[in-house]
Amino acid sequence: MPETTRTQVVIVGAGPAGLMISQMLANRGVDSVAIDIRSREEIENTHRAGILEAQAVQMLDDEKVSDRYRTEGYEHEGTDIRVNGVSNRINFKELVGATVWLYPQTDVFIDLANARERDGGDVRFGVSDVKVLDEYSDTPGVSFVDADGNQQEVRGDFLVGSDGSRSICRFLIPEEGRHQYFREYPFAWFGIMCEAPMSYDELIYATSAKGFALISQRTESVQRMYLQCNPSDDMHSWSEDQLWSEFQARLEGPDGFQLKTGPIFERTLLPFRSFVQEPMQHGRIVLAGDAAHTVPPTGARGLNLALSDARALATRLAEAAKANDVSKLDGYQEAALKRIWRAQNFSYWMTTMLHSLPDENPYDYKRRLGELEMVLGHKSGRTHLAEAYSGWPNEEDGL
Numbered sequence: 001m002p003e004t005t006r007t008q009v010v011i012v013g014a015g016p017a018g019l020m021i022s023q024m025l026a027n028r029g030v031d032s033v034a035i036d037i038r039s040r041e042e043i044e045n046t047h048r049a050g051i052l053e054a055q056a057v058q059m060l061d062d063e064k065v066s067d068r069y070r071t072e073g074y075e076h077e078g079t080d081i082r083v084n085g086v087s088n089r090i091n092f093k094e095l096v097g098a099t100v101w102l103y104p105q106t107d108v109f110i111d112l113a114n115a116r117e118r119d120g121g122d123v124r125f126g127v128s129d130v131k132v133l134d135e136y137s138d139t140p141g142v143s144f145v146d147a148d149g150n151q152q153e154v155r156g157d158f159l160v161g162s163d164g165s166r167s168i169c170r171f172l173i174p175e176e177g178r179h180q181y182f183r184e185y186p187f188a189w190f191g192i193m194c195e196a197p198m199s200y201d202e203l204i205y206a207t208s209a210k211g212f213a214l215i216s217q218r219t220e221s222v223q224r225m226y227l228q229c230n231p232s233d234d235m236h237s238w239s240e241d242q243l244w245s246e247f248q249a250r251l252e253g254p255d256g257f258q259l260k261t262g263p264i265f266e267r268t269l270l271p272f273r274s275f276v277q278e279p280m281q282h283g284r285i286v287l288a289g290d291a292a293h294t295v296p297p298t299g300a301r302g303l304n305l306a307l308s309d310a311r312a313l314a315t316r317l318a319e320a321a322k323a324n325d326v327s328k329l330d331g332y333q334e335a336a337l338k339r340i341w342r343a344q345n346f347s348y349w350m351t352t353m354l355h356s357l358p359d360e361n362p363y364d365y366k367r368r369l370g371e372l373e374m375v376l377g378h379k380s381g382r383t384h385l386a387e388a389y390s391g392w393p394n395e396e397d398g399l
Contacts (some may be wrong), residue, residue, distance in 0.1 A: 085253020
């Protein structure tokens with residue numbers, strides 16, 4: 001017989017979205033149990049980049065998670081859009097009074113996991129054989145084998161599916177009412193991490209006739225960078241000299257900018273996909289984070305969108321759990337989807353404006369340059385980009 005645990009909210013998926021929801025529920029007096037098939041060590045050792053908008057770092061403060069982003073992250077007041085070697089700095093602080101923080105998603109996870117452990121939260125990593133039980137009943141739950149090999153069952157009044165892009169929970173929404181919207185892009189990012197000093201103190205998004213490159217940072221001595229490539233490219237077939245030559249070619253300009261280089265110790269390939277599932281709620285089942293939506297990495301919306309789901313959901317879910325009243329969730333889906341589709345549009349816009357399609361002809365290329373000039377050459381365009389990149393106001397959550 002399995003060991004049975006009774007709680008108020010069952011959370012499937014203990015990444016940043018699931019852990020933030022668990023933290024916010026606890027701060028509002030509601031119990032939860034969160035599970036994840038990955039071990040904590042596995043998640044911590046999966047290096048994920050991150051740019052946090054102002055509302056996201058405010059959540060880390062307000063929910064008593066951690067202020068480590070202040071000591072180990074980097075506050076950016078803008079970003080550089082480099083077109084054919086000419087820099088165009090977008091000053092977020094000057095245009096919209098906001099900043100963003102360079103702080104990896106991996107560290108956000110570590111901070112949240114530490115906070116749940118500090119506060120006595122029930123988070124179970126490394127589970128297997130997960131099955132959702134009685135999802136349409138008043139006591140949905142999960143069965144699983146825990147990390148020690150023991151059969152477990154957890155029951156609650158509500159169930160949150162925050163189990164990532166390979167979600168099982170998204171399929172709990174009945175098929176007859178489920179709509180999935182999907183786009184796959186014909187390019188990817190070839191990402192590297194290297195031992196080198198920072199080449200610039202903010203991000204550089206570079207586009208040229210030779211292709212796209214993103215110059216990001218990690219620490220004072222470790223940097224993260226990306227090149228546009230074909231999804232089928234073999235990322236191990238390029239020598240370090242070839243890679244650095246290609247990066248420099250895409251950044252070359254009249255200002256003589258020179259990339260600072262060093263030994264490359266990690267290579268990754270990031271495919272570009274967009275996905276949204278509607279609806280995000282059915283009865284006592286709700287979705288949040290990548291289980292409901294994914295965006296391309298251009299524009300840094302993925303982690304921020306997951307945290308904005310948590311912000312829109314947690315207060316409503318706490319009220320619903322306390323009253324055991326499904327109607328208290330009203331408004332979550334509407335608020336979440338409004339922001340999700342706005343972020344989908346921004347990510348698509350940034351991606352298609354800065355990247356060349358495989359069949360791009362001279363007209364397409366010149367048209368993209370015209371679009372970039374229209375955005376970068378006018379205050380209204382720069383303001384639109386700055387607001388979308390640094391995050392929209394909290395009132396979008398409808399709270």
